[in-house]
Amino acid sequence: MSAVLEVSELRKSFGGITAVDGVSLSVDEGEIVGVIGPNGSGKSTLFDCILGQLLPSAGTVQVDGREVTGMRPCDLNRLGVSRTFQMLQVFPQLSVRENLILAGQEHRGSMLARLLGAGDAGLGPSAQNMIEFFRLQHLADEFAGELSYGQQKLLDVAMAFMSGPRLVLLDEPAGGVNLTMLATLRERLRDINREQRATFVVIEHNMDFVMSLCTRIIVLAQGRVICEGAPEAVRADPQVIEAYLGH
């Protein structure tokens, strides 16, 4: 069976700067893979290339054996890939519920059905489930913009799951979140991973979070993979330590 995500010799240059320099990685179903590395190691650029936000200069990306290099983000989403962003990106003018419905609506039916069908695209119950799963019931009909940072983060993650994706790429989900919320987040992610067999790739700076959540870690430095393996092994690897200390 092919890997859920297969990245092959990915390269991305901006003018004279090579942000991603021949990265290859493979993620199997159900894995939670963490991508770590010092600032400027190319993690976000890697994500952007995988997700079609940027066109890679070279290399390929495959999802479930299907070539998706350079595919537009919305088309990739239809194939079951979704993401969260480093900079919080919920829609402040819509309610929490509406945000969730929006996140799931493009997977149901055709454009025409969306115009003529139910106002919530039949997603009322799913949205409600998600709200309960992430413990946001008391905020369900509030402006998303009125939520606290941590709550918005939860919403952001919830939105990524509304479409029932195969593969979710999370860009620094723990950034700026307090400890209690972090525990909730980690718990929710593990639950979804178990229940839906969803595969995650997570970029993170928060070492504790990443080490406790992920089953495998990939370390990037200067656009290249310098180490890969189980959390404990990676933590002890001398190259990794140097990459971090060297900055």
Added chain:
Amino acid sequence: MTGLRLWGYVAAAGVLVALIVLPQSLKPYGIALLSRWAVMAIAAVGLNLTLGYAGQISLAQAAFLGIGAYTTAILTTNGYPFWSALLLAGGLGFGVGWLLGYPALRVQHHYLAFVTLAFMTMAYLVFRNEAWLTGGVFGINRIPRPSFFGWSTAKPLTYYYVCLGALMIVLAGAWWMIRSPWGRAFVALRENPRRAMSLGVDIRSYTLLAFAFGAALGCIAGVFFAPLVEFVDPSSFTLADSLGLLLMVVVGGSGYFFGPLLGAMVAVLLPEWLRMTQGLYLICYAVLVMVLMVFCPSGIFGLFDKAVRPFNRSAPLAIGKEARR
């Protein structure tokens, strides 16, 4: 229902009643003016869809107005029923809009404006040069007013109610669209296209459809325009007219549901109020537009919005009304 919302509905109802009752005491000229407002408002609502919701500048709305008008003129002066013109024009508008938009949007998001510019010029040249079809510079006259189930609409007041009715139907359709998942998608695309895309919102499809529907509405406005003025010629469908429609949408408040109605009101009535300035109304209008842009780029409705914002801490507003940050 919140206090503000309630007042909003009351106001809208009040305006509707006024629009129905007032014209009965107006002279034919005043009725004609209001009819013209209603027709232009339909075109402006279409353009608002393209501009305010999908964020695309279209410079061809007057071309679509012309297509609708000429289709009606040609068909009805040759004995075909009004309905056929309405259906054909609507379909043509949607089809042409789709054909124009599809390649342009595939290429780059901001090129649609230029393609519409090219189309506008071509359309005008065709209206002017192809006399065998359009009567050339002489146009087509004696366009009949339609009859519905044996009732003639030849009288100014009767035809006004037809135009008003058409506008109401268009608004109902627009309201439905805004309330549907499409409306949510438009809000998302406008606020944060990157995020919307990552959630599967296909910006190209939505933009294309918004443009196609906007074009269809332009044509439909034209269908009601032709019998109103009873004579069409190319001079009503120039680039300047497209720009005028654009200004209507922006002055009223681009992206606001009632914005185009207000903008059309300003555009149609301003020349009347400024009659005494003799042709300087365009200068006043131009200055108004520039000043408005500098102080409140979200148009007149944007001004309202800012004024009531402090009082509006209630649940999220109808997507149609709350459009700008």
Added chain:
Amino acid sequence: MAGLLQLLVSGLATGATYALVAIGFTLLWQTSQTINFAQGEFVMVPAFIVLAAMRFLDFSLWPALALGLFCSLLLLGFLFKRLLVDPLLKHGVLPLVIATIGLSILAKEVVKNYYSGEAQRFPALISGDTIPLGGAVLSVQDLINLTVAVAAVALLQLFLARTETGRRMQATAQNRTVAAILGIDVERMILYTFLLNAALVCLAAYLITPVYLATYSIGEGLGLVAFTAAIVGGFNQVRGAIVGGFIVGIAENFTAVYVSTQYRTAVPLLLLVAIILFRPQGLLGRAEERTT
């Protein structure tokens, strides 16, 4: 053959003037994301300032031309930037576009109402009619226009590439943030771009109006041509605007003769559409990185 040469020369002459207008337009877009819908009217205004100075203030030709340039720099450069562009840019591209539409209407109406709605003769800067060359009859005006415009463009290129200020302006156009980091006074460079545009349109006015007469509506066609030329050339390059201008000029002239004159104005635009479809980055532009 002779006819062809004539057409070519007059096409190049028209094209060169179009290039001037297109360059200014492109520069404004590059440095400050300004789409100037009033660019055509910007060409019309200096011409009428000159005419007004000569009629109402009794200026003779050259002082009037100087006044035209000065007013152009002041109104179309400095004041345009300060009063309209600066307040509006922070709201995005659209409000500024609308405001420039308003500005173009204002310019047209002011000239129509306060000067005249009729076409006006503009004094020829150089007298002399035609030069015979190899069986063709070439208009002196065309040759002069071509020479002057080409010289202006060449000087402009030299300025942008060889002088300190020019290079700074280029840097600002390429990437504002980086330019700012490098210590370039971005605001000032942008101002210079506006002034440069004002000068270019002024020169274009002085070259075009003796040939085509000055009317309040001359801007409509010109503005269209400027956009088209800029796109044909690929929005992001000055060189592209030059090439675009020449192509549009030649295409227009040839169409008028070989194709129906009734559809002459459509040619630049159809060119435009074709370019967009088959080569969206224009002829010289670079393919843009995907942004959405």
